[in-house]
Amino acid sequence: MDLIPYSRQSINEEDISLLSKAMTSDFLTQGPKIAEFERALEEYFGVKHAVVCSSGTAALHLAYASAGINSESLGIVPAITFAATANALRYQGGDVQFCDVEPDTGLISIESLQECLDRVPEKQKEQYNLIAPVSFAGAVAPLAQCKQLASENNFILVEDASHSPGAFTPDDQEGTISSCSGTHALASTLSFHPVKHVCAGEGGAVLTNDLHVAQKALRLRSHGINRPFSETDEMPWYYEQESLGWNYRLTDLQATLGLSQLNRLDNFLARRRKLASRYNQILRESPFQEHINCPPFEDGHAWHLYIIRFKDENLRNLAFKYFRSKNILTQVHYIPVYKHPYYQKQNQGFQLPGAEKFFQSCLSIPMYPDLKENEQDRVLKTLEQFLLKG
Numbered sequence: 001m002d003l004i005p006y007s008r009q010s011i012n013e014e015d016i017s018l019l020s021k022a023m024t025s026d027f028l029t030q031g032p033k034i035a036e037f038e039r040a041l042e043e044y045f046g047v048k049h050a051v052v053c054s055s056g057t058a059a060l061h062l063a064y065a066s067a068g069i070n071s072e073s074l075g076i077v078p079a080i081t082f083a084a085t086a087n088a089l090r091y092q093g094g095d096v097q098f099c100d101v102e103p104d105t106g107l108i109s110i111e112s113l114q115e116c117l118d119r120v121p122e123k124q125k126e127q128y129n130l131i132a133p134v135s136f137a138g139a140v141a142p143l144a145q146c147k148q149l150a151s152e153n154n155f156i157l158v159e160d161a162s163h164s165p166g167a168f169t170p171d172d173q174e175g176t177i178s179s180c181s182g183t184h185a186l187a188s189t190l191s192f193h194p195v196k197h198v199c200a201g202e203g204g205a206v207l208t209n210d211l212h213v214a215q216k217a218l219r220l221r222s223h224g225i226n227r228p229f230s231e232t233d234e235m236p237w238y239y240e241q242e243s244l245g246w247n248y249r250l251t252d253l254q255a256t257l258g259l260s261q262l263n264r265l266d267n268f269l270a271r272r273r274k275l276a277s278r279y280n281q282i283l284r285e286s287p288f289q290e291h292i293n294c295p296p297f298e299d300g301h302a303w304h305l306y307i308i309r310f311k312d313e314n315l316r317n318l319a320f321k322y323f324r325s326k327n328i329l330t331q332v333h334y335i336p337v338y339k340h341p342y343y344q345k346q347n348q349g350f351q352l353p354g355a356e357k358f359f360q361s362c363l364s365i366p367m368y369p370d371l372k373e374n375e376q377d378r379v380l381k382t383l384e385q386f387l388l389k390g
């Protein structure tokens with residue numbers, strides 16, 4: 001039986017043909033495809049500035065650093081996310097405070113965020129501090145409430161949108177709130193890792209409406225170097241390193257693939273939404289509903305992950321193994337970040353009830369645009385066999 005992964009890239013002939021052309025072009029890196037990809041991202045997401053870089057982690061680091069986050073900063077990060085959301089803050093020397101999540105969605109809990117903010121000493125609020133909500137699994141984080149709390153407490157808001165390009169959600173006050181729109185967060189970050197919506201091999205982007213953040217991210221992406229003169233000036237070759245940055249550049253090859261994939265993002269989203277709707281429909285039936293909950297379905301969900309939640313942790317662990325024995329790969333998204341030994345060193349025994357509950361129950365089952373209906377049926381049949389087996 002063929003292997004069904006929990007996620008994988010979708011590459012077509014067009015991607016291959018554009019990439020092979022790029023291989024023989026004048027520029028393998030820092031050529032015209034970088035700016036072309038950036039302008040296309042700006043247009044797609046309706047933001048003023050996009051700065052592409054070498055990974056989603058680099059995008060988070062660039063966004064935080066460009067927003068002023070430093071070693072005096074405090075950052076509030078939801079406990080259910082990939083470690084990168086917190087790590088990028090540590091790269092700047094800032095302190096991470098983990099915030100709880102809603103146990104049924106994994107999204108940042110506003111109540112817990114308020115409690116975290118209440119604990120911040122007034123003196124600390126004079127620093128550059130961060131709230132980094134994650135639009136987790138493809139659902140938009142409660143950005144409007146996060147923005148309000150950020151403003152009241154003088155915190156900066158950066159959305160980790162690695163899971164949610166194209167996601168939107170209805171809102172009582174604002175009509176619709178979209179991920180990556182630059183309306184609520186100072187910046188949103190994307191990842192172009194192969195399991196994400198837009199694949200560039202590796203890659204990431206900072207999206208923002210703030211010119212200062214964009215200019216700083218551009219400089220920091222390439223060592224903190226500035227080129228003050230244009231081609232027509234006397235010294236067009238001149239450059240100077242203004243601050244300490246990194247090599248977080250994306251290559252032209254990656255930008256070529258990213259651009260080609262961005263052109264298909266609407267199709268990818270439509271396909272993911274169709275698969276999610278099919279999962280939801282079938283999983284609401286017996287015998288599944290006795291043992292599992294499916295994710296709440298919303299029209300604007302971007303379905304990076306399709307996470308079912310088992311009512312029993314032991315059953316979840318056995319299901320993971322059963323799926324694997326049938327050549328189907330599933331995944332646990334995520335182990336609360338505070339449980340990792342690196343973070344335990346600072347926070348021994350720390351636990352958050354919503355994050356623990358989500359972690360114990362969650363299992364991501366296969367979800368990607370190229371997943372075929374008959375493969376999805378195999379996943380469902382396997383789950384049914386497992387549950388009936390007792």
Ligand SMILES: Cc1ncc(COP(=O)(O)O)c(C=O)c1O
Pocket residue numbers: 055056057058081082084085134160162163191192193202203204
């Ligand atoms: C929520 C989240 N943030 C950040 C990242 C980091 O992205 P990258 O792997 O491109 O560095 C990931 C990647 O898995 C992620 O899932």
